[in-house]
Amino acid sequence: VIRTRLTELLGIAHPVVSAPTTAAGGRQAAAVTAAGGLGLVGGSYGDAAFIAAQVPLAAAGGGVWGVGCVMFTFDQRPGLWEQVLDFTPPVLALSFGDEEQTRRYVGRARQVTDQVVVQVHDPEQALVALRAGATVLVAQGAEAGGHHKVRGTLPLIPAVVDVVAGAVPVVAAGGIADGRGLAAALALGADGVMLGTRFVATEESVASPGFKRTLLEVTAADTADTRVFDVVRGIDWNPAYRGRAVANEFHRTWNGREDDLRHRRTEVEARWLEAVERDDVDQRAMFAGEVVDLVRDIRSAGDVVTDLVTEAEDVLGRLTAGVRDLEVTGR
Numbered sequence: 001v002i003r004t005r006l007t008e009l010l011g012i013a014h015p016v017v018s019a020p021t022t023a024a025g026g027r028q029a030a031a032v033t034a035a036g037g038l039g040l041v042g043g044s045y046g047d048a049a050f051i052a053a054q055v056p057l058a059a060a061g062g063g064v065w066g067v068g069c070v071m072f073t074f075d076q077r078p079g080l081w082e083q084v085l086d087f088t089p090p091v092l093a094l095s096f097g098d099e100e101q102t103r104r105y106v107g108r109a110r111q112v113t114d115q116v117v118v119q120v121h122d123p124e125q126a127l128v129a130l131r132a133g134a135t136v137l138v139a140q141g142a143e144a145g146g147h148h149k150v151r152g153t154l155p156l157i158p159a160v161v162d163v164v165a166g167a168v169p170v171v172a173a174g175g176i177a178d179g180r181g182l183a184a185a186l187a188l189g190a191d192g193v194m195l196g197t198r199f200v201a202t203e204e205s206v207a208s209p210g211f212k213r214t215l216l217e218v219t220a221a222d223t224a225d226t227r228v229f230d231v232v233r234g235i236d237w238n239p240a241y242r243g244r245a246v247a248n249e250f251h252r253t254w255n256g257r258e259d260d261l262r263h264r265r266t267e268v269e270a271r272w273l274e275a276v277e278r279d280d281v282d283q284r285a286m287f288a289g290e291v292v293d294l295v296r297d298i299r300s301a302g303d304v305v306t307d308l309v310t311e312a313e314d315v316l317g318r319l320t321a322g323v324r325d326l327e328v329t330g331r
C-alpha cells in the first residue's frame with residue numbers, strides 16, 4: 001500500500017489517476033475507481049452526446065470518480081458546464097485554460113465541488129491554479145500523449161512541487177506507464193501519477209480497435225508533436241500547445257502545410273471523417289505519448305492500477321534495500 005497526501009485527501013486506496021482522455025469513457029473511469037484509483041471521464045471538448053452517455057456509467061459505480069474538461073471549450077459550448085455539473089461528480093478536473101479562464105472556472109468549480117484537479121505545464125501555471133483554488137495539481141510534461149507544452153516531466157515535477165510548497169498534492173503526468181514511473185514520480189516529490197496513453201490500451205477504453213492495436217505496434221519514434229489533427233477538427237488550440245500523436249499518413253501529408261489544410265478544411269474534413277468512421281489508422285488521430293514503448297498489451301483498467309502499485313512497491317523495496325546494503329558496505 002502506498003499512502004500519500006493524494007490518497008488521504010481524496011480517500012482513495014492508490015495514488016493512481018486515469019487521465020480524462022478522449023478514450024476515457026465511463027466504464028474505464030468506474031473500473032479505475034473500483035480498483036482503488038481515481039477514474040476520470042474525458043469530457044474533453046464537450047461532446048454533449050458522449051457526456052450524456054458516458055458520465056452515468058462512471059456515476060453508477062459510485063466512489064471517488066470525476067469528469068475532466070478542457071477549459072477553453074466551456075467558453076465555446078453554452079450549456080456544457082451545467083451538463084457536467086448536473087451529474088455532481090465528486091471530482092472535477094480542468095485543463096488547458098489561460099490565466100483568466102483558470103481563475104474563472106476553478107473558482108466556479110470550487111463553489112459546487114470540494115475537489116478540483118487542475119492540469120498545469122509549468123511552475124507559473126501551477127501558481128495561477130493554486131491561487132484560483134485548485135485542490136490538486138497535475139504537472140504534465142511534454143512526453144505526454146495528447147496536448148502539452150514544452151517542459152520535460154523529470155525536472156518539471158520537482159519544480160512544481162517546490163513552488164507549491166506543500167499547499168496541495170501534486171500528481172505527475174507525462175511519460176508514466178508502469179511501477180517504475182510511479183516510484184520515480186514519488187521520488188521526485190509527487191503524491192501520485194496520472195496516466196493517459198497506458199489507459200487508452202485497456203479493455204474498457206472507448207478508443208477504436210485500430211487505435212488500440214496501433215499502440216501495441218508503434219514506438220516513441222513513431223510519434224510526433226503536431227497540429228494537423230487540431231486543424232482538421234477545427235479546434236482552435238492556443239499555439240503554445242502541441243499534440244503528440246502517432247505520425248501516420250495523414251500527419252505526413254499535412255505536417256508543415258497547416259495553412260493549406262486550413263483553407264481546404266471543409267473538403268478534407270469530410271473525407272477524413274469518413275476515414276475515422278472506417279477506423280482507418282493511416283488517417284485517424286491517435287494521440288499517444290512517448291510511453292507507447294512500454295505499452296505492449298491490452299489489459300483491464302483495474303489490472304493496470306493494481307500492477308502499477310505492486311511494481312512500484314517492488315521497485316521502492318529494492319531501492320531501499322539497495323541503500324541499506326550500501327550503508328553496510330560503506331561501514
Ligand SMILES: Cc1cc2nc3c(=O)[nH]c(=O)nc-3n(C[C@H](O)[C@H](O)[C@H](O)COP(=O)(O)O)c2cc1C
Nearest residue numbers: 019021022044095144145146174175196197287289
Ligand atoms: C488519446 C489521448 C487523448 C487525450 N485527450 C485529453 C483531453 O481531452 N483532455 C485533457 O485534459 N488531456 C487529454 N490528454 C492528455 C492526458 O490528460 C494526460 O495529460 C497525458 O495522457 C499524460 O501523459 P501519458 O500519455 O504519457 O500518460 C489526452 C491524452 C491522450 C493519450
